[in-house]
Amino acid sequence: MGIKGLTAFVKDFPKAWENFELTQTKLIIDGNNLLYFLASKATFDSRCGGEYSDFYKMVRSFFASLVRNAVTPCVLLDGVDNGDEKLATTQTRHEERMGKARSLVGALAGYSCDGFFPPLVHQVFLRAVANLGVDVIVCDHEADVIAIARARRDRCPLLSNDSDFFLANLPDGVVPIYSLEWIRDDDRGQVIYCQRFQRDLFFKSVGLESEAHWRLDPKYDFGPLLAVLFQNDLTDADLLIPIYQKLGVGRRQFRGIINKLRKKYATVLDAEIDIFGSEGQLHACLVATKEFYYGSVELKETVSSALGWDKLPFPKWVIAALRRGDFSLFALQAASLRRVFLLPQVETVASPCSHNASLHIRRVLYDITVPRRRGGGKVTVEEHRRRDNGEDPVIVPVKVPRNLPSLSCIPSLSQSERRAHLIRTIVGEWNCDIDYIKPVEFVLPMVTLFCWAYQCKEQPAKNAIRALLLSFTNCYALLKDWKPSREFHKRERPRGLINFNDGLATAIARWQSIFSSSLHLNAVLRLPLPQVNPAYFFDGFLVQRMYAKCKQHKDFLSNCKQRDLFEKMWTFLVKNKPERKAGSKTESLSPRRPSAKIKKKQKKKMVVQGSRFACLKIEGESSSEDD
Structure with missing residues (x-):
């Protein structure tokens, strides 16, 4: 999250900033920060469930610009939550996203919904970066500590908008993402122009003497001390009230705090002893902050657990897959914390929660990944999601059946066995010829489409199935040979949909839940099917337009990029349609x-x-x- 108000404060010191040419250097990137920055710049209509193709193009264009300018990026991504340290913050954010999702139902447009992103942006970002061969590392928990340590070790800049890094002792400084001029209309050589923040220049501007720039020792560094007094994420605001009274300053009065430190204390050690003492909660906050700014650069061979175990019993192949982004963070969250937050989606409040459609897949996911208890016993995983037929958040305990092999047994299974297990989990008994589905990238999306179309309790209308399949074929045709170009950034996007159908959005939310859970299970089963980039198959804006065309009986295949492929896949769906189960009904996507x-x-x-x-x-x- 960073330190609230610090970015605006440091901008008032121009001597701490310098014009910088980003070229011929390594660059450590705060991956999650960059992901949300690019997602906020993409012209998502958040009501539609995601325009992943445009987001994918933006990510590809960004990294292509870095590589073209002789920059070697290293992307560090966050892992699972670190226990209960930020549980309250996570719950608050989850409820805020749920509120934003509710506000988008029936809205005229959804472009300006700050902080609410479609559910598959993380997978799209990972696949886009992997396709370019960029170095990606997924950390155990938050990546900030590793990012600081590696930027210091490699003597290179750190790219992030997180204000925590402004107080880190980084010889090559911090480059805010918003300062990069990576989209240009000219050819001014192989250089990306940006602004770089240098902490030592900032300290000189405010009159603080620091020896930390040549002595990499937290004993001589004002950075951790200021981070605690400025109230970082590791510090409770109530603990700082008596300190502010002692110094005679108010909350978040950064300039006043710095002036008091400069006038009252000769060294960092004098200030720490007088303000924090040698024990207590505030002293513990200072120690944790020093570990944050001066942590280890290495990643362990095991993933630490927040439940009190020394280490989780994960095999080495899981750790290796995790580090390169090929393992499911969702499954790891369930395994380490027994708690997951299901991402809110745009759906009508009167309908059951869309994540009910994929519960059968998640049960298997938990069964394989959650470690067994000693002596047996029931195991449950808490799912935080929307209440059925309501708008309130609810915690649903999901019982884990415990009748499947563990992660250590997965490598002993052949690829065909793992693939059969994956498909059987999603759609039950599968009597279809899987080799009929070509290209092979279509297998997993088609299996999830089959599950959504024929096995959901609320089955979608035929026109909704047509519209989603048209999205598959059109997006795949557009992106399979796409390369970054300047024209992509110049074009105008249409603002809003005239005939937005919230019933269709609710039905699509169910498919996205099935598709997302299937992607996680595919990763846990060691990729029996090829990894799928959601951008190659889904564009919510396109689905809404195609559905309107199908409903009006227009020639919906007139603009189909791969008409033969669509007709082949549609024939497959119709030919293998099972008999309707008793009690199931086709969902009407319009008000009755x-x-x-x-x-x-x-x-x-x-x-x-x-x-x-x-x-x-x-x-x-x-x-x-x-x-």
């Missing part, structure tokens, strides 16, 4: 017309206003029906 009995009751409703009586017409009495 009230029956004659309901209309009669509505007409009887009256309201008294003063001495007048007026019949009120209930909203939504008439609407178009789906085919």
Whole structure:
């Protein structure tokens, strides 16, 4: 999260900044920070479930610009949450995202919904970076400590908008992502221009003498001390109240805090002893902050657990896959904390939670990854999600069946066995010829489409299935041979959809939940099917447009990029359609017309206003029906 207000504060010291040419250097990148920055710049219509193709192009263009300018990027990504340290913050963010998702249902446009991103942006980012051959490392927990240590070791800049790094002792400084001029209309040589922040120049500007730039020792560094007094993420605000009273300053008065330190204390050690003492909660916050800024550069061979174990019993292949981004962080979160937060999606409040559609896949995922208890016993995983037919958050305990092999047994299974297990988990007994699906990248998306179309309790309408399959074929045709170009950044995007269908968005949310859980299970089973980039198959904006065309009986195949492929896949779906189960029903994606009995009751409703009586017409009495 960073230190609130620090970025704006350091901008007031121009001598701490310098114009910098980013070329012929290694660059340590805060991956999660860059992901959310690029996602916020992409023109998502957040109501549609994700325009992944455009986000994929933006990520590819960004890293292509770095490589073209002789920059060697190293992307560090966060791992699982570190126990209960930030549980309250995570819960607050989860509830905020749920509120934003609710506000998008029925909205006229969804481009300006800050902080709410589609559920598969992380997978799209990873696949885009991997396709370029960029060095990617997934850390145990937060990547900030490793990023600082490696930038210091490699004597290179660190790229991030996180204000925590402004107080880190980095010889080559910090480059904010927002300062990069990576999109240009000219050819000014192989250079990316940016602004670089140098902490030692900042200390000189505010009058603090620091020996830390040549003595890499936290004993001589004002950085950790200031981070605690400025209230970083590791410090409780209530603990600082008596300190502020002692110094005679207010909360987040950065300039006043620095002036008091400069005038009252000769060295860092004098300030630490007088303010924090040698024990207590504040002293513990200072120690944790020093470990943050002066942590180890190495990653362990095991993943530490927040449940009190010395290490999780994960085999080496899991750790290796985790480090390069090929293992499921979602599964690792469930294994280490027995707690997961299911990402909110845009769906109607009156409908069941979309994640119910993929519960059968997640049960298997938990069964394989969650470590066994000694002596047996039941195991549960807490799922934080939206309440069914409501808008409140709820915690649902999911029982783990415990009848599947553990992670250590996965390598002993052949690829065909693991593939059969994956498909059987998603759709049950599969009597279809999987070799019929070509290219092979279509296998996993088609299996999830089959599950969504025929096995969900609320089955989607035929036009919704057509629209999603058209998204598969069109996106794949557009992206399989796409290369970064300047024209991509110049084009204008349409602002909003005229005929946005929230019923379709709800149905698509169920498919995205099935697809996301299937991607996680594919990674846990050691990739029996090729890794799938969601950008190659799904564009929510396109699905909404195609659905409107199909519903109006227009020639929806007129703009299909691969008409033959669409017809082949559609024939596959129709040919293998199972018999409808008793109790299942096709979901109407448009509001239903009230029956004659309901209309009669509505007409009887009256309201008294003063001495007048007026019949009120209930909203939504008439609407178009789906085919």
